[in-house]
Amino acid sequence: METQQQIDYHRIAEAIDFLKTHFREQPSLEAAAAHVHLSPYHFQRMFSDWAGVSPKQFLQYLSAEHAKDMLRHGNATLSDTAFETGLSGTGRLHDLFVKVEGMTPGEYKNGGASLQINYSFAESPFGTLLVASTHKGICYMAFADDGQEAAFRELQSLFPNARFMQLTDSIQQNALFIFGQDWRKLGTIKLHLKGTPFQIKVWETLLKVPPGALSTYAGLATAAGHPGASRAVGTAVGSNPVAYLIPCHRVIRATGETGQYHWGALRKSAIIGWESARHTQS
Missing domain, CATH: 1.10.10.60 (Homeodomain-like)
Structure with missing residues (x-):
């Protein structure tokens, strides 16, 4: 229900x-x-x-006009000028992600055989989430639109050899404070990601797009050190394993259109609007 x-x-x-x-x-x-x-x-x-x-x-x-206006005035880039839009210092969420660690080659190759993964379900303004963590940080977060069992099977498919326990730990709780916007409760949010070095770099660059701002795929490619690799960057963005915390929803097309989103274009628009409304007033 x-x-x-x-x-x-x-x-x-x-x-x-x-x-x-x-x-x-x-x-x-x-x-x-x-x-x-x-x-x-x-x-x-x-x-x-x-x-x-x-x-x-x-x-x-x-509106598309709002997105285009952000692009024209530079707020959609990954430069420091994005912070001149009235965002408060506590709104610089990417500063909280001080550690982004990729899994070792062995962990990556063997499907997480050495990993203990805790997972739980939580409510957000945008629907039910499955959030999972290792002892190093958040490794997965996704919207459970098709039910909890289907969401868990998807998590298992990424780490077929890991040990799973349905348990809410402090790493998960700390990350979920992001939706409540009680910044005093936010500690350091750590991520433990399964991906290629290129994907890790793209996801790390995504963390530098602050709430209320947007980027284009070309802008993200340049900021990641791979100018001209917009298509490859787009593929890496689409493979993001951590919904919302790694803000792939803040990447739009150069035309100002919001574009597609792994968890639904409508949800992407809702998140962009929610962030813009709240952080413009902060």
């Missing part, structure tokens, strides 16, 4: 899809509320509680 938070997310996601589709018509509050079968009053209140801003304000963050 879905939680109230999940029900609210699905309603807001449906509203976001409606606003995106009809953006150029600038739909009214009444029209958006009617689309998700709520009164304007309840829709306004639910949306504001979820996003921290009104539906009207949120609309501008989701």
